[in-house]
Amino acid sequence: EVQLVESGGGLVQPGGSLRLSCAASGFTFSSYWMSWVRQAPGKGLEWVANIKQDGSEKYYVDSVKGRFTISRDNAKNSLYLQMNSLRAEDTAVYYCARRVGVLGGIYFDYWGQGTLVTVSS
Amino acid sequence: SYVLTQPPSVSVAPGKTARITCGGNNIGSKSVHWYQQKPGQAPVLVIYYDSDRPSGIPERFSGSNSGNTATLTISRVEAGDEADYYCQVWDSSSDHQVFGGGTKLTVL
Numbered sequence: 001e002v003q004l005v006e007s008g009g010g011l012v013q014p015g016g017s018l019r020l021s022c023a024a025s026g027f028t029f030s031s032y033w034m035s036w037v038r039q040a041p042g043k044g045l046e047w048v049a050n051i052k053q054d055g056s057e058k059y060y061v062d063s064v065k066g067r068f069t070i071s072r073d074n075a076k077n078s079l080y081l082q083m084n085s086l087r088a089e090d091t092a093v094y095y096c097a098r099r100v101g102v103l104g105g106i107y108f109d110y111w112g113q114g115t116l117v118t119v120s121s
Numbered sequence: 122s123y124v125l126t127q128p129p130s131v132s133v134a135p136g137k138t139a140r141i142t143c144g145g146n147n148i149g150s151k152s153v154h155w156y157q158q159k160p161g162q163a164p165v166l167v168i169y170y171d172s173d174r175p176s177g178i179p180e181r182f183s184g185s186n187s188g189n190t191a192t193l194t195i196s197r198v199e200a201g202d203e204a205d206y207y208c209q210v211w212d213s214s215s216d217h218q219v220f221g222g223g224t225k226l227t228v229l
Contacts, residue, residue, distance in 0.1 A: 035218070037218075044205075044207065044220060044221070044222050044223040045156070045158075045164065045207050045209075045220040045223070046220065047217060047218035047219070047220065050216060050218075057216075059215070059216045059217065061217065095163060095164070099218075101152075101169075101170075101211070103213065104151075104152055104211075104213070105151075105152030105154070105169070105170050105211060106211035106218065107152075107154035107166065107169050107170075107209060107211070107218075108154075108156075108164075108166065108209075108218075109166055109169075109175065111163040111164055111165070112163060113162075113163050114163055
């Protein structure tokens, strides 16, 4: 059974940093692109970042470029999101998601339960 | 960047058919995927590649995509279908995933 379990969320002051983790199990983690998707309170889904199987390619939504870094450790079956210079608008539930599909159609077939990040003074 | 437009809300009586649209410029040339999200839960994939259903998703859920509109159709709607529904496409030029704003389905 595929499982994705996020951790690391919490309350942080504006300008602060936080590192999210996602522990994956039930599948060959190193064979899949992985992603982070967030959802602000009462709002819709927003894709945040992607990382290729070997970590050689990374993509970010414009609003987090230069502040967030996605990474992975295939030996530990873990995905990470380092978040720096946090802003109030980064407040959201952050989901780890497995990315699948072929060119022309990419989607998320499994999601974690999410971890809440609150940026507030 | 590519924009997907969904109606904020759709209401339907139990047993009837709900149709949730997702508009985008020439969206028919892209693959569209749909997610269901119930309050306090993570999203669940219900349709991929326009009209394919993951295992475990009832046949009542179907999808179509043509022109500038993709549609998620839920037949014989049940109270348990009440949720937010999101469409999603992949922007190949930037490797970004784009979500629609979401539609709240209310079962009357």
